[in-house]
Amino acid sequence: MTDSATDITSIRREPPPLVPVVVAARDELTPRLLQLTFEGDGLATMAAPEPASSVRLLVPSPGTDELVTPKWNGNEFLLDDGTRPALRTFTPLRVDRDAGRLDLQIVRHPGGAVSTWAEHATLGAEAAISGPGSGYTIDEDAERFILLGDETAIPAISDLLGVIPHDAAVEVHIEIVQPDARLPLSEYPNASVTWHVGDEGAVPGGRLVEVVHGFDGLLETTRLWAAGEAASMHAIRKHVFKSLHVPRSQATIRGYWKPAR
Numbered sequence: 213m214t215d216s217a218t219d220i221t222s223i224r225r226e227p228p229p230l231v232p233v234v235v236a237a238r239d240e241l242t243p244r245l246l247q248l249t250f251e252g253d254g255l256a257t258m259a260a261p262e263p264a265s266s267v268r269l270l271v272p273s274p275g276t277d278e279l280v281t282p283k284w285n286g287n288e289f290l291l292d293d294g295t296r297p298a299l300r301t302f303t304p305l306r307v308d309r310d311a312g313r314l315d316l317q318i319v320r321h322p323g324g325a326v327s328t329w330a331e332h333a334t335l336g337a338e339a340a341i342s343g344p345g346s347g348y349t350i351d352e353d354a355e356r357f358i359l360l361g362d363e364t365a366i367p368a369i370s371d372l373l374g375v376i377p378h379d380a381a382v383e384v385h386i387e388i389v390q391p392d393a394r395l396p397l398s399e400y401p402n403a404s405v406t407w408h409v410g411d412e413g414a415v416p417g418g419r420l421v422e423v424v425h426g427f428d429g430l431l432e433t434t435r436l437w438a439a440g441e442a443a444s445m446h447a448i449r450k451h452v453f454k455s456l457h458v459p460r461s462q463a464t465i466r467g468y469w470k471p472a473r
């Protein structure tokens with residue numbers, strides 16, 4: 213008889229190892245975004261990340277100071293007591309493998325294991341990083357890119373603006389929860405950037421969904437990249453693929469986080 217639990221656990225490839233890092237710098241970019249620079253010799257062995265890729269950051273579990281490395285059980289990382297570690301996904305920026313250094317920009321929101329840790333992390337604080345995960349392949353022949361995201365996607369959008377060929381036009385829409393969450397993005401000559409401030413208590417990503425509902429379709433030479441709160445990305449995916457019939461190859465739409473149930 214087949215053990216379905218075994219079936220599930222046997223299909224996931226083990227992620228790259230967690231390498232120890234320490235906090236080497238801390239910058240408050242905005243009241244909503246904190247940048248931490250991490251250093252660790254092990255980062256030198258990490259594969260070069262693609263644009264808008266990801267790494268997983270492990271920090272001490274809430275209420276503890278000690279960094280405990282979880283074990284891969286074939287399906288997920290778990291601590292010895294069976295609980296899930298404080299291990300979350302972020303976008304690596306300014307990765308310098310020779311120097312063993314990278315930056316993460318972390319949204320400051322209440323109740324987050326990593327967000328709360330980052331708020332209080334002092335220089336030298338210990339963490340660990342696994343990665344990178346896959347990112348986005350830029351179509352060098354595209355004439356126009358539309359980049360959409362909420363605050364969690366600001367680092368990825370900045371990363372993409374740094375690598376999109378300069379002869380393409382770029383339209384950026386970012387939803388933020390308060391006006392002072394705006395910040396300068398990577399320099400890009402042809403980008404038009406619109407910041408949408410969500411109304412208090414509004415559904416996250418609602419402004420981004422409205423933007424997409426304003427599209428009549430996408431020209432073949434346009435590429436769409438979107439990331440943010442999962443339900444809003446689901447709504448965007450539905451409109452783009454089902455209502456506008458945009459081919460899958462033209463649009464990448466990724467859920468980055470889920471609100472508490």
Ligand SMILES: Cc1cc2nc3c(=O)[nH]c(=O)nc-3n(C[C@H](O)[C@H](O)[C@H](O)COP(=O)(O)OP(=O)(O)OC[C@H]3O[C@@H](n4cnc5c(N)ncnc54)[C@H](O)[C@@H]3O)c2cc1C
Pocket residue numbers: 265266300301302303304317318319320321322323324325326327328363364365367368467468469470471472473
């Ligand atoms: C590929 C990828 C790249 C990502 N890149 C980044 C990045 O560069 N920067 C970044 O900040 N995030 C990024 N995220 C999203 C990030 O992984 C999640 O927001 C994560 O839940 C944050 O962890 P936490 O420990 O702070 O909160 P958790 O402990 O995971 O969550 C605690 C509570 O906070 C809520 N919550 C989680 N995130 C938010 C939020 N942004 N706003 C409001 N409430 C929230 C949860 O619903 C939950 O109720 C990325 C996700 C993916 C998949």
